[in-house]
Amino acid sequence: MAPTAGGNPLRDPRDRRLPRLPDASALVVFGVTGDLSRKKLIPAVYDLANRGLLPPGFVLLGFARRDWRDDEPFIEFARECAEKGARTPFREETWDRLASSIKFVPGSFDDDAAFDRLAQTLTGLEASHGIRGNAAFYLSIPPSAFPVVLKQMERTGLADEQAAGGWRRVVVEKPFGHDQESARELNSLVDEVFGPADVFRIDHYLGKETVQNLFALRFANTLFEPIWNSQFVDSVQITMAEDVGIGTRAGFYDETGAARDVLQNHLLQLLALTAMEEPVSFGAATIRTEKIKILRAVSLPTDLDRYAIRGQYEQGWLAGDRVTGYLGEENIPPSSTTETYAAVRLGIETRRWAGVPFYLRTGKRLPRRVTEIAISFKQAPHLPFDATDTTDLGHNQLVVRVQPDEGVTLKFGSKVPGTAMEVRDVAMEFLFGEAFTESLPEAYERLILDVLLGDAMLFPDNAEVEESWRIIDPLEEFWAGRKPYPYRAGSWGPPAADEMLARDGRRWRRP
Numbered sequence: 213m214a215p216t217a218g219g220n221p222l223r224d225p226r227d228r229r230l231p232r233l234p235d236a237s238a239l240v241v242f243g244v245t246g247d248l249s250r251k252k253l254i255p256a257v258y259d260l261a262n263r264g265l266l267p268p269g270f271v272l273l274g275f276a277r278r279d280w281r282d283d284e285p286f287i288e289f290a291r292e293c294a295e296k297g298a299r300t301p302f303r304e305e306t307w308d309r310l311a312s313s314i315k316f317v318p319g320s321f322d323d324d325a326a327f328d329r330l331a332q333t334l335t336g337l338e339a340s341h342g343i344r345g346n347a348a349f350y351l352s353i354p355p356s357a358f359p360v361v362l363k364q365m366e367r368t369g370l371a372d373e374q375a376a377g378g379w380r381r382v383v384v385e386k387p388f389g390h391d392q393e394s395a396r397e398l399n400s401l402v403d404e405v406f407g408p409a410d411v412f413r414i415d416h417y418l419g420k421e422t423v424q425n426l427f428a429l430r431f432a433n434t435l436f437e438p439i440w441n442s443q444f445v446d447s448v449q450i451t452m453a454e455d456v457g458i459g460t461r462a463g464f465y466d467e468t469g470a471a472r473d474v475l476q477n478h479l480l481q482l483l484a485l486t487a488m489e490e491p492v493s494f495g496a497a498t499i500r501t502e503k504i505k506i507l508r509a510v511s512l513p514t515d516l517d518r519y520a521i522r523g524q525y526e527q528g529w530l531a532g533d534r535v536t537g538y539l540g541e542e543n544i545p546p547s548s549t550t551e552t553y554a555a556v557r558l559g560i561e562t563r564r565w566a567g568v569p570f571y572l573r574t575g576k577r578l579p580r581r582v583t584e585i586a587i588s589f590k591q592a593p594h595l596p597f598d599a600t601d602t603t604d605l606g607h608n609q610l611v612v613r614v615q616p617d618e619g620v621t622l623k624f625g626s627k628v629p630g631t632a633m634e635v636r637d638v639a640m641e642f643l644f645g646e647a648f649t650e651s652l653p654e655a656y657e658r659l660i661l662d663v664l665l666g667d668a669m670l671f672p673d674n675a676e677v678e679e680s681w682r683i684i685d686p687l688e689e690f691w692a693g694r695k696p697y698p699y700r701a702g703s704w705g706p707p708a709a710d711e712m713l714a715r716d717g718r719r720w721r722r723p
């Protein structure tokens with residue numbers, strides 16, 4: 213058996229399908245009553261328990277400002293979240309097992325005594341649940357609270373592995389900073405309190421199976437590599453469209469906007485995975501090395517006025533329902549200029565990608581929820597057909613559908629049956645749901661498990677985060693003080709975004 217770089221050479225490759233079980237440990241969730249925790253984290257913990265992927269001696273420890281004197285109300289709260297949000301069926305047997313390892317500590321982030329109680333509770337879990345000093349701290353809290361919670365952990369020694377006698381890790385939610393400078397400050401604080409190897413900056417898009425499939429598609433096949441470059445690729449479009457509005461997250465969203473919320477992280481990560489070179493092996497360091505090279509090579513258009521478009525939704529119709537405009541949403545100031553849509557043309561200054569535009573767009577209240585990467589290939593250099601109009605012919609396209617309808621589509625020209633030599637585009641489809649019996653796990657299941665296992669491969673590092681802000685900061689500076697273009701809820705964004713592509717002789721794909 214050939215040795216694999218970075219892994220155990222004696223390991224049978226088939227063993228990779230066997231589940232890995234983390235050490236006995238506690239997952240401490242700050243902000244456990246918040247939106248993310250209710251909808252994603254608690255259900256993901258339940259799903260992991262249901263799949264038998266949590267170790268004996270696992271504890272879920274919630275920290276929040278609720279007047280819950282003992283564990284019971286939190287256990288009830290967590291049960292509701294699991295029943296509502298879990299992907300796998302709700303089973304009393306799984307729940308009973310999990311419920312016996314659910315704990316709660318009430319407190320506010322500025323309350324020293326609460327953090328002291330948290331530290332004591334963790335120490336006590338050694339005797340009651342045998343967690344061996346292992347704990348991961350998940351900061352599912354407003355980004356403005358990251359520093360105070362990190363400082364509390366430093367003060368109480370919660371991050372101190374030697375004192376704990378086990379591992380200590382921290383998971384920091386996005387957005388990581390507000391710009392490059394604040395990201396740098398946060399990076400130095402978090403790396404100082406925990407040590408760089410114990411910091412897991414989460415970007416849940418990397419936990420999606422369909423995003424990881426980019427590695428397989430690109431590096432497990434010979435088919436695509438020879439054409440994955442500027443000689444054959446005309447352009448790349450990365451779309452993350454949402455039909456939802458801002459929901460109950462007005463305070464967070466109005467301070468953040470679409471570019472900081474998802475362009476800086478999810479979309480730039482998708483760009484990096486699409487464009488990066490093959491890593492020498494599959495590990496955190498090697499993958500990060502390739503991603504950072506791409507992020508460093510990203511260039512912004514000189515003409516931001518034409519190639520960086522942002523918008524804000526106005527009232528409109530979605531799936532037959534009338535929906536309010538952004539300025540009419542609860543708790544949004546009527547004069548807000550925060551964008552809910554952003555589109556930009558980026559370049560990648562490398563030999564492989566020189567001259568290939570990467571168009572990125574994201575928006576709320578667009579017609580449907582869809583995330584995809586569409587790679588458009590150049591037209592064949594010669595078309596031997598007697599057709600009057602060949603402009604639309606033979607633009608092959610490979611579309612990686614991240615969600616929904618997870619899969620890959622290959623578009624190519626085919627002869628239309630009949631006596632004439634008429635060619636029309638057809639599509640060849642691969643659907644995860646049809647090809648595999650295994651269902652797709654939620655991103656947070658995979659990422660929480662990886663944190664407990666100490667596997668940082670799917671987590672961006674500090675350099676990636678800072679480099680991403682290097683790309684976003686000039687956009688934010690350019691947009692500051694300018695009003696976003698309005699667009700109707702239920703439309704595909706402001707007309708200025710269509711004009712941006714039309715200027716280049718292209719148009720957005722309608723997914």
Ligand SMILES: NC(=O)C1=CN([C@@H]2O[C@H](COP(=O)(O)OP(=O)(O)OC[C@H]3O[C@@H](n4cnc5c(N)ncnc54)[C@H](OP(=O)(O)O)[C@@H]3O)[C@@H](O)[C@H]2O)C=CC1
Nearest residue numbers: 243244245246247248249277320321352353355385386387
């Ligand atoms: N929601 C989502 O879909 C996503 C969120 N994220 C990120 O996850 C993080 C959490 O987001 P989200 O859950 O939406 O935010 P929420 O505002 O819904 O929740 C924040 C949580 O933090 C608690 N909290 C706030 N201030 C304090 C304080 N001073 N002391 C103690 N607890 C406090 C809140 O408690 P209380 O209820 O008492 O106010 C609540 O439990 C953010 O960084 C966000 O950017 C990332 C991706 C998606």
Ligand SMILES: O=C1O[C@H](COP(=O)(O)O)[C@@H](O)[C@H](O)[C@H]1O
Nearest residue numbers: 386416454456473474478583615
């Ligand atoms: O990070 C975020 O992602 C969600 C969308 O996530 P998805 O997995 O459902 O595509 C987005 O709604 C939110 O604004 C953003 O913070």
